[in-house]
Amino acid sequence: MFRLLRFKNLRFICNRNVSNKNSNVSDNQNLGNIASKYQVFRDEDSETILDVVEERQKYARQLEEIDIRDPFEGLNLKRGKTGVFEIEDLVNALKRENADSVFVATVSPQYNYVDYICVVNGRSHKHMIAIAQFIRRLFKQKRHTDDIIPKIEGESSNDWLAIDLGNIALHIFSKEARERYDLDSLWSVGPDYDKENQKKDPFTEILENHSFFLQDLQPADPQS
Incomplete structure (x- = not known):
């Protein structure tokens, strides 16, 4: 497991004068200048980054919490006698x-x-x-x-x-x-x-409706 440390406006400014004249500047003043330029983060407030193994374990635990329904639950999965399905x-x-x-x-x-x-x-x-x-x-x-x-x-x-x-x-x-x-x-x-x-087929229905025209017709006499 790793800890991510974040800094706000990360800039390092070193303006210390080595001359004897400025050597008497108090530590409190220096700390005040630093505090005004940087945001201080505590270790317990930092974001946690998991390694590969820990990420897999976390994902596995999430899957265990998901209720995955068996789509065939309650159905007969044995082959029937007259066919695959009865x-x-x-x-x-x-x-x-x-x-x-x-x-x-x-x-x-x-x-x-x-x-x-x-x-x-x-x-x-x-x-x-x-x-x-x-x-x-x-x-x-x-x-x-x-x-x-x-x-x-x-x-x-x-x-x-x-x-x-x-x-x-x-x-x-x-x-x-x-x-x-x-x-x-x-x-x-x-x-x-x-x-x-x-x-009924429309053509057949037409023939049936007009069949009275053919009622008086007789087959031809083959001997005449």
Whole structure:
């Protein structure tokens, strides 16, 4: 440890006359002149400078005082049996990240796709990305060495992100895009009741509205 000594207006002026005439100047006068030109600092008032080892020890103590929360605390870090994630583990992780309106639907085995579709929406684009990145990080913690780390699809979009978790397809929408595409209805009640799927193509609708012009037409008689 070192002590830093500071001086105010550090100037040394030696104006002592060696002649016998001025040799009788009292010590008190000399001290008074010095005191008027310099500020006196006591050792206990000086700034403390730590050496390298002491600085490291101080920094380590500061880190110990900081409460660093484990981002995966309370979550199941073991790999699931049907996939890296069991659907319950994924839902818990999504709720941890404050994902809104978590929706889960089973997928029929005949599609040979995934076991579950999971749909959520984020509160902002930044929140959507944070959800996707957290699920991917958690996947890395849970996976076995032969499990392929999934990519985040749709990163160039502001409204939709998706991650193929193997046995679960996770879709992360903005609130507006989720209402527009309505995957919840498509996968829960089927295409026959999905309002988006039931929308007709404008060209087909035109043909149907004008089909009465063709009602009286009969196929040509090939023998005539």
